[in-house]
Amino acid sequence: MSRLDIFIARMTAQKILLEYVADRIADIDGPVFELGLGNGRTFDHLREILPDREIWVFDRAVNAHPSSVPDGDHMILGEIRDTMPFCGPRVKRRAALIHCDLGTGDPTADIAKSAWLSPLIVEHTAPGGFVPSGIELDLPGFELVDIPPEARSKRYRLYRRFPEGE
């Protein structure tokens, strides 16, 4: 497989997975967190498929295509390790969906990121909420969900927080 093939497969899996999860959060209250604005492609897709959800976007910088930049109120700028622990007063609610697109492809860097990021995700996910992630996370109280075959990619995992009482 060429790198172009791998890239296309990963983008296809990402799109299918986001749509799969969007369908499953219909009954879960809470906003969406987009961790990693990047070019803004997945942010733009999320706002298209979830037009009634508030979307909070986290990144250390805004380098997105001009058509895919969130409004200033919903862009949380800075190192996620510094901003996410203190975003509560601004976002107010736990998220129904946290899309974690911060992977580097470097296994050591991803393990290090997972160590500080996992507890933050646990803190900010609503009961029953979903976390599609490009890096492996350690999330007590969550289950690893089967990904639809057409969205399977080595780079993606899907976690779901157990609903309260389950």
Ligand SMILES: C[S@@+](CC[C@H](N)C(=O)[O-])C[C@H]1O[C@@H](n2cnc3c(N)ncnc32)[C@H](O)[C@@H]1O
């Ligand atoms: C792979 S890109 C995201 C791609 C994006 N979802 C898209 O569809 O265009 C990863 C982004 O995460 C941001 N990022 C990575 N680690 C971060 C951190 N620790 N704090 C804040 N932003 C981070 C980078 O600046 C980069 O913009």
